[in-house]
Amino acid sequence: MTRRKMDFPVSEVRRYLEPGPVVLVSSYWKGRANIMTMGWHTVMEFTPSLVGCVISNANYSFELIRNSQECVINVPTMALLDQTVGIGNTSGADVDKFTKFGLTAETAEKVEAALIRECHANFECRLHDDALVEKYNFFIFEVVKAHVAATPKYPQTVHYTGEGVFMIAGKTVSRRAKFVRGL
């Protein structure tokens, strides 16, 4: 079950990332592709569309991303929870995760890393600043292209709390009338 995706403004990816979901990061370098599960990320700017994230150098993905200077941040939903956990508990050094977890690699537009079709959103990223990579494994990416499923507007994302426990996104409430600025 995969919904058709639409182009989405890169300056608005905060809608999906700011609530803090676990994401799947796909990477590619010299014939090697991988996926990792990642929960340590933050929006840093609207324009350019910047996202900072910690990718430990203990991960197989680190070398691929460090060298290719690219990745795709994919946003899974509750329907992919078991694959998300499995991806986080295996290493790309041992298995082809697309095959093992039954995920579909789609060609991205601006990077070589693949989009994961089954995810709700796919954000193509290029490395923007590696100033804190050596010290903290902290990469700052620019989202250069965004693809998002047309519905639902607020997907049931999964949010990691540690100890194997995930919080599932609940209902949404609007307080728009109380906002004085556009943020």
Added chain:
Amino acid sequence: MTRRKMDFPVSEVRRYLEPGPVVLVSSYWKGRANIMTMGWHTVMEFTPSLVGCVISNANYSFELIRNSQECVINVPTMALLDQTVGIGNTSGADVDKFTKFGLTAETAEKVEAALIRECHANFECRLHDDALVEKYNFFIFEVVKAHVAATPKYPQTVHYTGEGVFMIAGKTVSRRAKFVRGL
């Protein structure tokens, strides 16, 4: 309605921050106290307990935090949603936010900024690295003391999606049996 708080291990604050809630950042410098609403943050390390966050220099809090090199990250729940929105839509240059929003300032143990009693958790922070403050308004703090309400274990946090809309934390599910490491 405020629950009694317990000391909490600073290396485990990810339980509350990694799911990505909006937080209230309290600050203090030379007689001036303030609170801001903040949604752009990420855990960066367990030990030392590091949290990175974007605090725009357009905020009144920026100067207080830049100069004092401290803050408290407070985690509100659904019960404080309207105050959280109000705090994000007013400036400390104009109002005393503790008074205006009926919040109680409690003395912290290791920093001068106040704990907000009504929040579920309070994390006392000291500036750890300001390397990216000039360029991105990105502060890396070390959590030096953590206070958390004894119950509930998984509070109903609020997560911002933009456009005035918040996602409310839903139920939790465990996949602990599928985790091969302790993470």
